[in-house]
Amino acid sequence: MANSYILYGWQGSGSQVVQVALEEIGVPYERVWVAREPQDLARFRELNPTGRVPALRLPDGGIVFESAAILIHLAAAHPAARLAPPPGTSGHARFLQWMVYLSANVYESVLRIYYADRYSSRGSADAEAIGAQATADYHGHLDLIGGALDPYVLGADYSIADAYLHMLAGWCPGELARLHGRLPRLAAQAALLAARPAFLKVAADHAA
16 A cells, blocks of 8 residues: 555554554554564564564655554654644643653563563563562552543543553453453543544454
């Protein structure tokens, strides 16, 4: 697709939130599932040296990786979609604050939960302790941002930070209903987002 975005991802991965952003913007894009065979991953590393998804090919041919960076770029490149407050405003400063917080803290703790053996030179020998600490950290991070929702991350107005939080909360260990029971504002936000067409489209795409 000429002059369009190409999103590289896996089902159920961080590419979900980038796809939500593209749907919210309403811009043409192609979604490519990256195969996991060694030769396919080697080809993907030619686009993204980290070998991780998501990665986004921009209309000018450039490649961007890291989900938070992609989202911040898309919000700035398509201001009419109102995925973030205008740059230079205090609202935008708060948007950047929460985007970095979600990436550096919540996303990071999710990785330690599900890939605990990667965080010790002893591998699986320390995985249980690392996973337990990561789970505690994850819930602590969600307590902070979840308790501040009113009803969205930035207050009355939806932003792509809400989609980012929603995805990360959906990766919680254990039952999501229990998390929502503990954080009713997070549950209320999830209900609002579930009614948005972009979320319905992407949820169906990743469940297929």
